[in-house]
Amino acid sequence: MTNFSSNDFRSALSSFATGVTIITARDLNDDPIGMTASSFNSVSMEPPLVLWSIAKSALSSPSFTNATFFSVHVLASDQSEISNKFAIKGEDKFSNINWHEDQNRVPIISDVSSRFDCKTHDIHDGGDHWIIVGKVLNLENSSKQGLVFSQGSYATTSTIKPKQHSGSNVDTGASLIDELLIYQLARASRQVETLFHKTVEEEGLTIPEWRILASLYGKVSRNLVDLCARTFVDPSAITDVLSQMNNDNLCVLAGEGSSMLITGTESGMKRVAHLFNMAKNQENEILTNMNEQERLSLLRNLENVISNTNN
């Protein structure tokens, strides 16, 4: 006796995202058969074994449990229509699709992501399903993205970066430097900066002026050394920039040399407030797939990198 209904069980299982396969074989009359199955999984590396399970109620169940050979086709991300076709009972499943037969007369469907040609190794009783274990005799693997099935809907693996196969000449676009945090930080910074600098220039400020005003935003005063570190403005050029900003009533300067204290004026803060909102909007667009918790975690981690490299 269980404390959940079969609907609860099905619903909870559907949160486990899977790939989608079509399993094909010949039926008892030697006609081609096939069905959509997401129960496919790997079992053993040596010998190479895979499994899938078929409902005992499926029309093709007696044929699959008697077949000597079968093929598992892992569907590509653009093959959800074929998946639906092979999930309909009694449908003429092989009409209007590209297929041929292999040397064991198993139907082979074209353009899939990968394929495992199997010999039936074992069949186990699994409640209302048969668990069919196959020994893999041959496989084909393309670089196509696989189709995903989760919570009753199809999805794609487009956000998953393909891994470079060792010894392969195929260029998947990824390289070793992509794993280097320092490189990704520099690249992200450069790209974000380029985007926003256009906005700054359109608002009639230079980049050093924007950086200085942004560092003074929130009614803080900063000394020259701190300001140089925050704005990356060349120390030999910053005093000229500051005296021009002082003339333009964007900031006021007190004292001289490295102990100079710089404070934003009201009109300087107004200019920067507008740009600050624009920066925030741009940030929201860039981080569109990130929730607030992830954004804060990224922010804290970046602050850590900055403080650990501050000399």
Ligand SMILES: Cc1cc2nc3c(=O)[nH]c(=O)nc-3n(C[C@H](O)[C@H](O)[C@H](O)COP(=O)(O)O)c2cc1C
């Ligand atoms: C995404 C998806 C995954 C499926 N996975 C399985 C499975 O692993 N085992 C199974 O018996 N049926 C599965 N089905 C249902 C069968 O494809 C469906 O019942 C099919 O019509 C059975 O074929 P037949 O009765 O014509 O032999 C799945 C259906 C879909 C849409």
